[in-house]
Amino acid sequence: MKDFFKYLFASMLGFFLSLVVIFIIVIVIVVGAISSLDDDKTVSVASNSVLFLNLDQPITERTPKNPFGNLPIVGSDEKNGIGLNDLLRAIKRAKNDDNIKCIYLNVTSPNAGYATMREVRNALIDFKKSHKKIISYSEVYTQGAYYLASVADKIYLNPEGSLEFKGFSSELTFFKGTLEKVGVEMQVIRVGNYKSAVEPFILDKMSDYNRKQVTAYVGGLYNTFLTDIAKSRDIKRDSLYTIADQYRIQQPQDALNYKMVDGLKYKDQILEELKGISGRTKSENIRSVDINDYSKNNTTSGDSKNKIAVIYANGEISGGEGNDNQIGSERISRAIRKARLDDDIKAIVIRVNSPGGSALASDVIWREIVLTKKEKPVIASFGDVAASGGYYIGCAADSIFVQPNTITGSIGVFGLIPNFQNLMTNKLGITFDGVKTGQYADIMATNRPMTAGEKFIIQNELNRIYSGFVSRVANGRKKSKAYIDSIGGGHVWIGTxxxxxxxxxxxxSFNDAINAAARKAKIKDFQVLEYPDVIDPLKSFMDESTDKIKTYYTKQELGDNYMLYQQMKKVIASSGIQARMPFEAVIK
Structure with missing residues (x-):
């Protein structure tokens, strides 16, 4: 009888828990649906409004369609963010919108790469041609924040705030010592002395080749950073270099003395100034509209018979479907093919923001670009990074547009095969045995070191893939293979x-690439169509909720060390030959 009641209560508990879970899921779906409907509503903009531009939010390639993004659900993104496409359109529209009197720029630590930030800067510079003011205020400006704020007519800093201006640094993390301690040998095969993705696992410091290229590209990024600020602030570039090199901005007053900011003010003083600019009296409230809401009013225009397709290739490259943040060869190649077969689409722009990934998947996408170019113009627009496999998929385009601070190139391939024998046998006491019908039947096994014959086979395969990579670039860029090889070898280059x-x-810019596609297609009025379709947010949430919850708690547990965990996880998960950026580029 005891067991009966025990199982009865256990079943009842399970039943009620299931009801609770189902209830939560239903609530999430309903709230998400309501939120989604709200996202589709246009926003009324009152006269004499201030456009509030929050640039601390994630600036992605396209605005995420995630109704759960701002809900307190474990595993959901904290913020939806805004797509660069919508952000640029909204700023351009605000330039000619009589209801918008000025822009209030709020930025402390932008969540975007420097090429993306330059796109936004240029859009704000164009906005100023309307003779409308841009006012920037922050309690703290990081270097990226100041890069964006430097376009403003007036830059204000809190009297007790801080402005970071110290130069760029790039730090790499090496795992060789850790791997040795746990008994793991990372077996490396690569083509290209500059293909340094493997170095963190076999060295304890940067190679001379890698140090040379990192020095060059970080210096190039910094040069663009200083040059753009110098022009906007009317301060000599050499003066800015000295200010940063000698760390002269230590106190808020220093920023004012060196004309990096126009005033030290509190928020209430900024609000009073915004009232004056927007024609409001002191007793009236400021009329404002948030950029995320304002962007909902974006509309496409042009002759619907003439269309330009923009194909978004964003994230690491892999086989299969991928998602909005990962390039799946099937999904992207299908989108290119769909655009090619649509007679109303007169040209294609492939927007690439990718550090690379699977060499095979990159080739699948490259093939669709080659076929499409035979029928209609294809223009490539590179974002923050289009390196290795990211460059591979765009190299066949008729023309390639970059920002000065785009990271690209890295023409090379590599393979990583970990050997866990020492860890398993000597550390854990685990041994392996088995049978095979051929001497290479267990090639790529990770429980023993590779044989000389296996290394020879894999090296030959890498050489073949690298030769094909170089040939594709040479054909696309109309250069000799010897020349492409001389600038290849995994070498990373900046846009300039x-x-x-x-x-x-x-x-x-991105828009320059779209306009170039229109000119090459000989059309003036056109409508922009975006591919592939954004993945249904509800399906994405349900499919990825478990992984998102795991990621959420892992981030909470590891904190700043989460990036190290990610790097190790990527290496273990990377199968097959990789055409990937040689390192994680983090500029501080």
Whole structure:
């Protein structure tokens, strides 16, 4: 009888817990649906409004369609953010919107790469042609924040705040010592002395080749940073260099003395100034509209018979479907094919923001670009990074647009095969045995070191893939294989250098690339269509909720060390030959 009641109560508890889980899921779906409907509503903009521009939120390639993004659900993103496409359109529209009197720029620590930030800067510079003011205020400006704020007519800093201006640094993390301690040998095969993705696992410091290229590209990024600020603030570039090199901005007053800011003010003083600019009296409240809401009013225009397709290739490259933040070869190649077969689409722009990934998946996408180029113009626009596999998928385009601070190139391949024998046998006491019908039947096994014959086979495969990579770039860029090989070898380049050596054609924005596609297609009025379709947010949430919850708690547990965990996880998960950025580029 005891067991009967025990099982009865256990069943009842399970039943009620299931009801609770189902109830929570239903509530999430309903709230998400309501939130989604609200996201589709246009926003009324009152006269004499201030456009509030929050640039601390994530700036992604496209605005996420995630109704759960701002809900307190474990595993959901903290913020939805805004897409660069919508942000640029909204700023452009505000330029000619009589209801918008000025922009109030709020930025402390932007969540975007420097090429993306330059796109936003240029859009704000264009906005100023309307003779409308941009006012920037923050309690703290990081270097990225100041890069954006430097375009403002007036930059204000809190009297007790801080402005970071110290130069760029790039730090790499090496795992060789850790791997040795746990008994793991990372077996490396690569093509290209600059293909340094493998170095953190076999060295304890940067190689001379890697130090050379990191020095060059960090210096190039810094040069663009200083040059753009110098022009906006009317301060000599050399003066800015000295200010940063000698760390002269230590107190808020220093920022004012060196004309980095226009005033030290509190928030209430800024609000009073905004009232004056927007034509409001002291007793009236400021009329404002948030950029995320304002962007909901974005509309497409042009002749619907003439269309330009923008294909978003964002994230690491892998086989299969991928998602909005990972390039799946099936999903992207299908989108390119769909655009190619649509007679109303006159040209295609492939927007690449990727550090690379699977060499095979990159080739699948490259093939669709080649086929499409035979029928209609294809223009590539590179974002923050389009390196290795990211460059591979865009190299066949008719023309390649980059920002001066885009990271690109890295033409090379590598393979990582971990050997866990020492860890398993000597540390844990685990041994392996088995049978095979051929001497290479267990090639790529991770419980023993590779044989000389296996290394020879894998090296030959890498050489073949690298030769194909170089050939594809040479054909696309109309250069000799020998020349591409001389600038390849895994070498990373910034946008300005890429144009000089022929890996890219022009320094230009995302919109410049779209307009170039229209000119090449000989059309003036056109409508922009975006591919692939954004993944249904509810399906994405349900499919990925377990992984998101695991990620959430892992981040909570590891804190700043989460990036190290990610790097190790990527290496273990990377199977097959990789065409990937040689390192995680983190500029501080």
């Amino acid at each position: 250098d890429a144009v000089q050596i022929g890996l890219a054609d022009r320094i230009g």
